[in-house]
Amino acid sequence: MDFALSPEQRALRRSIINFARAELGDGADDDREMRFSLDGWERCARFGVLGWPIPQEFGGVGLDPLSTVIAMEALGYACRDNGLVFVINNHLWACAVYLQQHGNDEQRKRFLPKMCAGELIGAHALTEEHAGSDILSMRTTAVRDGDEYMLTGTKTFISNAGIADVFVLLARTGEPGRRQDALSAFVVPADSPGLEVTRQWTKSGLRSTPMGEVTLTGCRVPADNLLGREGDGYSIFTSTIEWERCFMFANQVGVMERILEDCVRHARRREQFGRPVGANQAVSHRIADMKVRLELAKLMIYKVGWLKQQGKIALAEAAIAKLFISESHVQAALDAMQIHGARGYLAEFGVERELRDALGGTIYGGTSEIQREVIASLAGMPGSGRV
Numbered sequence: 001m002d003f004a005l006s007p008e009q010r011a012l013r014r015s016i017i018n019f020a021r022a023e024l025g026d027g028a029d030d031d032r033e034m035r036f037s038l039d040g041w042e043r044c045a046r047f048g049v050l051g052w053p054i055p056q057e058f059g060g061v062g063l064d065p066l067s068t069v070i071a072m073e074a075l076g077y078a079c080r081d082n083g084l085v086f087v088i089n090n091h092l093w094a095c096a097v098y099l100q101q102h103g104n105d106e107q108r109k110r111f112l113p114k115m116c117a118g119e120l121i122g123a124h125a126l127t128e129e130h131a132g133s134d135i136l137s138m139r140t141t142a143v144r145d146g147d148e149y150m151l152t153g154t155k156t157f158i159s160n161a162g163i164a165d166v167f168v169l170l171a172r173t174g175e176p177g178r179r180q181d182a183l184s185a186f187v188v189p190a191d192s193p194g195l196e197v198t199r200q201w202t203k204s205g206l207r208s209t210p211m212g213e214v215t216l217t218g219c220r221v222p223a224d225n226l227l228g229r230e231g232d233g234y235s236i237f238t239s240t241i242e243w244e245r246c247f248m249f250a251n252q253v254g255v256m257e258r259i260l261e262d263c264v265r266h267a268r269r270r271e272q273f274g275r276p277v278g279a280n281q282a283v284s285h286r287i288a289d290m291k292v293r294l295e296l297a298k299l300m301i302y303k304v305g306w307l308k309q310q311g312k313i314a315l316a317e318a319a320i321a322k323l324f325i326s327e328s329h330v331q332a333a334l335d336a337m338q339i340h341g342a343r344g345y346l347a348e349f350g351v352e353r354e355l356r357d358a359l360g361g362t363i364y365g366g367t368s369e370i371q372r373e374v375i376a377s378l379a380g381m382p383g384s385g386r387v
């Protein structure tokens with residue numbers, strides 16, 4: 001077992017940190033204004049970020065899974081605009097990777113080169129008003145009509161809706177009920193007739209990522225836009241969710257490292273009672289706990305990257321990584337707020353933004369409770385085995 005990064009991986013990490021520090025803003029204004037940074041997006045596209053996991057033949061960089069984890073971690077560490085990274089996460093892990101893994105060659109050639117170049121922004125439309133954790137209860141329907149499908153329903157809490165050009169969308173092609181083969185996955189361009197973004201939500205964190213509601217009123221898409229076969233939607237979702245749960249959270253490991261460094265710097269500089277606040281064990285032990293969680297999070301995310309590199313299934317490991325990282329990230333941001341005192345609480349210093357940005361991670365990609373369900377079920381507990 002070798003825990004060392006290769007010289008190429010170390011160089012990759014260094015180049016991403018240099019790029020993000022030099023070219024990407026801190027996102028403070030975008031957070032305040034709830035504004036997506038198109039400039040940051042285009043810079044990331046030019047640097048290759050949007051094609052990291054996509055093979056070169058489809059316009060990507062073709063990084064292997066472990067190097068991709070390291071790259072996402074470095075981006076999270078060095079880019080303070082967590083909302084911009086979340087736009088990229090949704091584009092890559094909840095849309096482009098679906099197409100790469102489950103699209104046919106024609107679909108890949110049609111969408112992936114433009115997605116890697118940043119000309120198309122991707123999104124993932126799954127959740128509905130009545131179908132959050134329980135996706136099998138979704139009501140959006142897709143009815144075959146000649147060479148087309150007609151989609152009807154409403155998807156909500158969809159990240160990137162409003163800026164997205166293309167959605168990977170799940171809809172019901174089978175009878176109502178909880179059958180897994182009743183769902184199908186489609187690639188739906190945002191300009192399809194009958195598709196409308198009908199609402200924008202106001203989020204507490206990740207505010208530079210737009211989130212909206214997508215209404216489909218007899219929306220017509222060519223039958224060629226079906227991913228896999230009719231009825232494959234749920235199995236496509238479960239096989240891709242492993243990637244989402246690992247790679248979408250790699251950046252959070254980088255954020256945790258940045259938060260820890262900010263806290264160490266502050267605890268060494270800030271003096272009260274004639275000595276640095278970090279000289280108190282109550283503070284330094286909090287730092288120690290942050291460091292322990294960071295190191296464990298790194299091990300877990302690298303392990304899932306390594307498993308995917310071997311082409312292995314990592315359903316349990318991805319759920320463990322997602323659960324541990326998202327909860328540790330929230331805890332790191334809470335610790336940072338306490339260590340920074342009033343400066344942690346005030347908007348001017350950026351620490352409270354880290355907390356707001358962290359909170360959603362225990363909800364999207366499957367809530368913490370659902371991850372525990374998955375882990376318990378795979379550990380042999382009787383239960384639902386929900387994904």
Ligand SMILES: Cc1cc2nc3c(=O)[nH]c(=O)nc-3n(C[C@H](O)[C@H](O)[C@H](O)COP(=O)(O)OP(=O)(O)OC[C@H]3O[C@@H](n4cnc5c(N)ncnc54)[C@H](O)[C@@H]3O)c2cc1C
Nearest residue numbers: 124125126127132133157158159360363364365367369370
């Ligand atoms: C920042 C953010 C971005 C998002 N982006 C997207 C996106 O791009 N595309 C998309 O489709 N969706 C997106 N979502 C929606 C997200 O996937 C859902 O919020 C999530 O699946 C949970 O659904 P819900 O909010 O309806 O909660 P519910 O399912 O209603 O759950 C409410 C509470 O009950 C708990 N609960 C539910 N069922 C069980 C159970 N069986 N056992 C134990 N506890 C249970 C949950 O864990 C939760 O605590 C996003 C959400 C957030 C916060």
